[in-house]
Amino acid sequence: MGKKESIGIGLMGLGVVGSGVAQTLREKSIAIAQQVGCPLEIKGILVRDPSKKRAIDIPHSLMTTDPLRILNDPDVDIVIEVIGGETEAFRFIKGAIAKGKHVVTANKEVISKHSSELFELAGKHRVDIRYEASVGGGIPLIAPFKRDLLANNILAIHAIINGTTNYILTRMAKDGLDFDTALKQAQKLGYAEPDPANDIEGVDAAYKLAILATLAFRTEIHPEDIHYEGISRLTARDFRYAREFGYAIKLLAIAKKEKRSIQVRVHPAFVPEDLLLANVDGVFNAIQVEGDLVGRVIFYGRGAGSSPTASAIAADVIQLAQNIRLGLRPKPHMKLLKTKRLTPMSQIRTRYYMRLTVVDSPGVLAKISKILGDHAISIASVIQKETDEKTGTAEIVIMTHPAQESALQKALQKTSRLKVVKEIGNFIRVED
């Protein structure tokens, strides 16, 4: 069989990412054709509403609302899925694979939930699926895990992988804003969706962590395996006190290998302010990976946006096009362990920060210390903060030594039942 004269592309989606991809393939067409050995040609673009005004000038004849125009086109070699969401995207990706087309996707939800089924199907049809853009936008992550870090036993991942929440946390820390005001600001600037639930509740970060942890530990980890908590309970006070103790507060996605199991969790955490992760601000992402050979490496950059995401997608497309042109068959996907041992959240051990509003009277601290002591939680430091003379209450902040999560939860429950405790304002885990 002779070499192909051009590689056909079917683009599904022409929104933020799809427009960036179309623009990149057009603006860099000569350089890409040189790398691949032949030009790439967009054969069709799937949208919902062809009459919509677009960020990029596209011949109307390329647009379609019919996915079959792309899936059934024998000249489409690679399908780029950037419509987002789960059900339809999953169906279109499966349809493309079944028709013998390679797939490039930015869809973290589909990959984190359905990768094993998709990889199996792709293996059967001898095509490849690439998903570099699904985590960290333009930051190279999937390829390094699949190649450059292969000789390592990965010990831990600590990642800031949601730009929306990192922007909100940065504004709360730097400008003393409360959560609602910081969220509104993020929405005004287009950094947060009108419905921001998936971002602020930690769901988006859990999808991405599932993808990274699966690669790192070669074990199928799904979003439902991950304990996640969002950032909406944080207050400006927590940031002030964190700073006094020498910490920043970040929404961390954490995966750690223990002797016989793996911890996977997403939640706000105190991060020592001299660490690089503590200084990752605004919409930027950073992913710190620790391997037994390489030690700590950090990937840092723009985790979203039209051009950064298009950078990752175009790289996947170029590599697939090179393989097609050279007649190379896709490499089999990484073999994954199906049996997984995950550390239950109740068994993790960390230090904790607690903020409580209590009655301003002698003996209160002794009562709280007794409950903590009864649960084998020892106090590292305690500070009495503001007192409110009108209500006769005071705020106290406690930092503990490492303790088990289940013990802390029980102690918090008991503490909240004390008459002298008006409110448990917050508790935050510390990642030293």
Ligand SMILES: NC(=O)c1ccc[n+]([C@@H]2O[C@H](COP(=O)([O-])OP(=O)(O)OC[C@H]3O[C@@H](n4cnc5c(N)ncnc54)[C@H](OP(=O)(O)O)[C@@H]3O)[C@@H](O)[C@H]2O)c1
């Ligand atoms: N935005 C980012 O910075 C970013 C970064 C990394 C990864 N991603 C991922 O990339 C994907 C796309 O995100 P996006 O921000 O580009 O989304 P978006 O701006 O909402 O664009 C979605 C596009 O898909 C089309 N579409 C959606 N559902 C469709 C359907 N059922 N049939 C036909 N067309 C459909 C829409 O058509 P119309 O235009 O006609 O409505 C639109 O062009 C998502 O999986 C997202 O998680 C995004």
